[in-house]
Amino acid sequence: MCVAKLTKQLSWNKTINMGKFSTMSRFPKQHISEKFLAEQKKETGNQLYKAEKYQQAVTYYSEAIDLCPETASYYGNRAACYMMLHQYRDALEDVRKSVSLDDTFVKGYARMAKCALALGDVATAENAIAKVKELEPLNASILVEANKLDSVKRFEEEGHKAYAKQDYRKVVFCMKKALEDAPYCTRYKLRKAECWAFLGKYQEAQEIANDILHVDKQNADAVYVRGMCLYYQDNVEHAFSHFQHVLRLAPDHKKAKDIYKRAKALKQKKEEGNDAFKAVRFQEAYKLYSEALSIDPHNDAVNAKLYFNRATVSAKLGRLNESITDCTSALKLDETYMKALLRRAKCHMDLENFEEAVHDYEVVVKMDKSRENKRLLQDAKFCLKKSKRKDYYKILGIDRNASTDEIKKAYRKRALVHHPDRHASASDGEKKEQEKKFKELGEAYGILSDPKKRARYDSGQDLEESDGLGGDIDPNSVFQAFFAEPGGGGAHFNFGSSFPGGFAFQFG
Known part of the structure; x- marks a missing residue:
């Protein structure tokens, strides 16, 4: 675009002060023209920024950078637009460039602190804040970011300790608080999603992982969280494919390796127990189900089935009280597990615990009002009534x-x-x-x-x-x-x- 045409387009800027370019007389005429054009682009970008047309402003700042790629302020201005558009990674890249061109660019360091904090990059935020304080000891605005950073660091540390103790609810709380000041930190989001999965909140976990994958399809941690949710919902084959994908993206992903190994071991041990049960090798089946239960305490869906399977074995072996205990454990993991309710009720009937049997059958009938379930409840009530008479x-x-x-x-x-x-x-x-x-x-x-x-x-x-x-x-x-x-x-x-x-x- 020629100078005359640009000047005509930007009529509101016709009176631009050309005096600022007088010091450039020693440069070739072409360089002076490029600088003039770049300043025009920047001024247009500034006007668009003030009008909150940030995406359009980015275009003009980018054109200014193309013309004069060594000017720190252009990167700083474009970074400001990216920040308003919540594109903090792009903004951080620009402010890094700006301070590399001018290591006294205070605005660049201040914006770096904001971007790094929003992304949860604690180390970068700390360094940027320290640099602002060094360059402008009386800069009051940076104190806001410093306070936010202290809060983020505190909740990150508390969350780390809670995670080590497997206090996943506290981890979720800490990550929520940290995200208030670091709302675009993928790491905090995924840690929260992982803990939601551990707590059985699979929909919440998957929503977070899906949002991240929508932006970054190659995010191994997000794929890992989705695999976790599938695995804990007993969708083993799909879970396997996710863990394999994680390891293709990140061959050293320790968590994916560990859970993949546990998933395969759990599947194999459960199948071995089922085979032993079908072959009427009840003692062996009991042992195999017990071993399977020790593999992954977080997999409620599979463990509920394992407890029920072991309860069935115990009933076959005449160990009715053990069967009741295992059914109760299964129901703690899945309160809608009707087979476990029916098995426990039958054991109570056999032990003449009629009140407990009636209670279980009442729950069953609420879940499924079939004729057979109603008959079982009626029989239990009849036996309870008989049991209260003198024998x-x-x-x-x-x-x-x-x-x-x-x-x-x-x-x-x-x-x-x-x-x-x-x-x-x-x-x-x-x-x-x-x-x-x-x-x-x-x-x-x-x-x-x-x-x-x-x-x-x-x-x-x-x-x-x-x-x-x-x-x-x-x-x-x-x-x-x-x-x-x-x-x-x-x-x-x-x-x-x-x-x-x-x-x-x-x-x-």
């Missing part, structure tokens, strides 16, 4: 399949032991205990010796609500009736005893 078979000390004769023999033996008259000289507390047992024996015999009552009792019906069949039973009446039967025994009764029921018992 008359246990009171008599007989099996549930006991015959009528076995019921009579059991009653005779225990009634004679617990009859209150036999404990007339005992303490008040002992008397009450024997009276209670004697009454329960009468209830048990009264129910189990009657075929209809026994059938209703066995079916779980509430006897007190079934035509009065389970109403209050007088233990003395049962006792008298029993021993009045042929072959009932050699007992003799004298009424008038102080024992409730009004008879005295004498052993023959």
Whole structure:
């Protein structure tokens, strides 16, 4: 573009002071023309900068640099535009160039401090701040950046310590605080994303990694974080491809190497455990699942399945309490794991922990209202109701399949032991205990010796609500009736005893 044409285009700058170029008379005419054009470009850029048209201003500053590449202020001005456009890496490159051309360029060092701080480049920010203080000891504006830098350094150090202790929530907090003053620090963002992955916040972690990869497709750490999320969500094959890609981008990436190694070991050990289980080698399967659980404590998705698999093995081996413990561990890692809930509920049923079983089945039904799940809950509630009744078979000390004769023999033996008259000289507390047992024996015999009552009792019906069949039973009446039967025994009764029921018992 010729000087005349440029001057015409920039009518507002026609009166530019040419005196500033008088010192250039010793330079060739071509150089004077280039400097004049460069200054025109800079002035146009300045006007655009003031009008907040930063991208257009960059174009003019770039043209000025092309004309006079050794002028520090042009790089400084373009850096200011890049900063307004949040292109801090480009800005940092420009200010580095500006201070290399003029090591007394205070604005260049001040802008370097701002750019380095925004990018989380602590060392560069420190050096730039120190240089400003050296060149202009009374420069007050740099104190703002110095305070921000101190804050960033503090949170970075605290985050580093928390990471070493695997306190990932604190790391996330520290990185958030550091990013308030270093908002374009990729390193802080990825450290936060990595810790989100450790904490199971996979969507948050992936969003950060994806944003970084959108700008920098070759960022190995961002690819690593995406691989972590896939691995921890049990998408192993896709995770493997990500870790392999990381190692192609950065062959010495230690974290990628370590997690890739763990992922392969975990996959292999889990498959070996599954093979042993299918081959009915339960002890071996239990051992292999236990070994797999020690490989990676952060992989909740896989570890939940491993705990469930080991719980299944324990149930097969009859170790129901161990099975319950492993199911509980699986549910801590994945509270929606229905198979673990069903397995734990079944173990509770087998152990007659009916209240716990009902609770688990209720959770299952909320998750899946299938007919089968509703039936399981109904059965558990029925068993719970039955369990709260007195166990008359246990009171008599007989099996549930006991015959009528076995019921009579059991009653005779225990009634004679617990009859209150036999404990007339005992303490008040002992008397009450024997009276209670004697009454329960009468209830048990009264129910189990009657075929209809026994059938209703066995079916779980509430006897007190079934035509009065389970109403209050007088233990003395049962006792008298029993021993009045042929072959009932050699007992003799004298009424008038102080024992409730009004008879005295004498052993023959």
